[in-house]
Amino acid sequence: MKTVVVRLTGRSYKVLIGKGLISRLGSSVHGLAPGDAAFIVTNSFLKRAFGRPLEKSLAQAGYATKFMCVPDAESSKSFGQAARVISALTRFDKGRRTFIIALGGGVIGDLAGFVASVYRRGIAYVQVPTTLLAQVDSSIGGKTAVDLESGKNLAGTFYQPRLVLADVGLLRSLDSRQLRSGLAEVIKYGIIRDAGLFTYIERNPVRVLAGDPRALAYIVQRCAAIKASIVSQDEREEKGLRTILNFGHTIGHAVEAAGGFRRYNHGEAIALGMLVACGISRRLGLLAEKQFSRVESLIKRIGLPARIRGVRFEKIIKAHYHDKKFKGATNRFVLVSGIGKVVVCDGIALGVIKEALRERF
């Protein structure tokens, strides 16, 4: 088992990474004294797949447990669903001290974290991420959110979990498209902070794509360490540092939105967004041709899209104006000056953005 610590004064917590950790959840949370009963937010598929060992481990450690299943869809991230979870929690919570366990991917983590942050003005929660995307990114750092009709993630909080338990054994439940989607974020970490991680994926694409637990544990640990370090220094995204985690996301979000959130999933859109950001970097003379090619080759080798199909160019440009990262009269891009090195730039000329995007068609 590997351990990464997110250091925050008075609220530090561990990210535990390894295979089979779910059977040790009860003993892992015990020392944290999060409460005496666990309310597990998940979906019916994950409950069937992993509910039994999780429940057993919690029962052995003396915790009462209760499962609450929400639909496996982005639409579960809503005020309405949050109210339903809180109602069930209120009924279960009578006379005990309850904590929440988020067993799922980003949607469940965001929803359960949001509920934990607002129920009785905050109770303890634990993240048990079940997707690669959630293990390397969304489960760490305390960003919680629900969507409103007027936009995604419009309501949310910064609220840190007490523990993140990243059991790479759970990733066997992913299909290869979901695994590849998660690898897009892994490649992102390599590009922004860790040339060694990038090289590792270049050298071991087969092991990684086959879901080898050791390779996955290595990858998750490297990513978690980067995320933990950034969150420790800039918890609330106030110092600009956390911004670099948005590498590839400005155009990525626009591609995702322009495709109606159906054509490309998050990781695929981010892969395309990273290529556009690298294209802008190359055009501005920041990134050498050879480095650019390494990024493009790796994305292709992992089976992520390098070309945009089925989404119109103009629709992406329009969506990019609406992204919340585009503030006031200027835009903001995380650009690359070499594998492992990024810079944040404001006011990139629209012509350059368009050229770099056009190249992806």
Added chain:
Amino acid sequence: MKTVVVRLTGRSYKVLIGKGLISRLGSSVHGLAPGDAAFIVTNSFLKRAFGRPLEKSLAQAGYATKFMCVPDAESSKSFGQAARVISALTRFDKGRRTFIIALGGGVIGDLAGFVASVYRRGIAYVQVPTTLLAQVDSSIGGKTAVDLESGKNLAGTFYQPRLVLADVGLLRSLDSRQLRSGLAEVIKYGIIRDAGLFTYIERNPVRVLAGDPRALAYIVQRCAAIKASIVSQDEREEKGLRTILNFGHTIGHAVEAAGGFRRYNHGEAIALGMLVACGISRRLGLLAEKQFSRVESLIKRIGLPARIRGVRFEKIIKAHYHDKKFKGATNRFVLVSGIGKVVVCDGIALGVIKEALRERF
């Protein structure tokens, strides 16, 4: 103008108290750099009464403004209303940095504070309380909340405002029942922490009930100072200190709920709850007969109820079991050992509680 400071590391803020302060809101917030546009959450009555000077003052300080009126009812404290406020805010917020102003009583303060805490994971907000209850209590301390169908205040956050502007001139909009209701919380502060404040109300009931601005400013400042001191030491109600603010609230909430939130308003119910808590204290030998009589006389002189009518005894006892302050197998009461001195006690015998409550019928 009087100033009270709520001291919290990195998030200290001022409570400004005086008459006519609303016309100085623009210049008061200016140094705080909360943003460049103000989104004012209020109701249509308050907008008509105080919107003009507020808007003018903000415009003079260079802020764009937008009013959003919500219904003047407890039902405005809901996820649904929060979503509507956020939608309007999103439309107004394009390309600017917006902060929220809560112009209203407890309902508007709780709702607007909740929205400020979750919109884009937290934006700045300012409290401009318009009721005595809100000026002395709910606007200070950062407790925000919405109600769910399963219970009141079930979702909320601790999220501090940047400024509280308590303009006692706004209290002229209150009818005498609302003013008396606020005075119940003022008497509470006197009993828990400030014998001088208690004596002041005993000696000046006429000035206070007539809404004399100087008397009100004095009262609000004394209460704000107590609340600020307690919140500074126990922001998140973790150290037990903030608990003393719940004096009178255990039975008070039960009376309010048992009366369907119609028979008695909050302040009236708290007055009755304080008398029961004093009755328990007297029975346990904590409070002298003479001190008990002072409390009872003052409550009567202010025109607050000292006897319960139209709510059944058993219904109150039952509701008190459901109060969230009643945890697990025991209960918790804030009891009085003299005017200005309280103690927190667990596990009060039900027989004693019943006797003290019976006395109010």
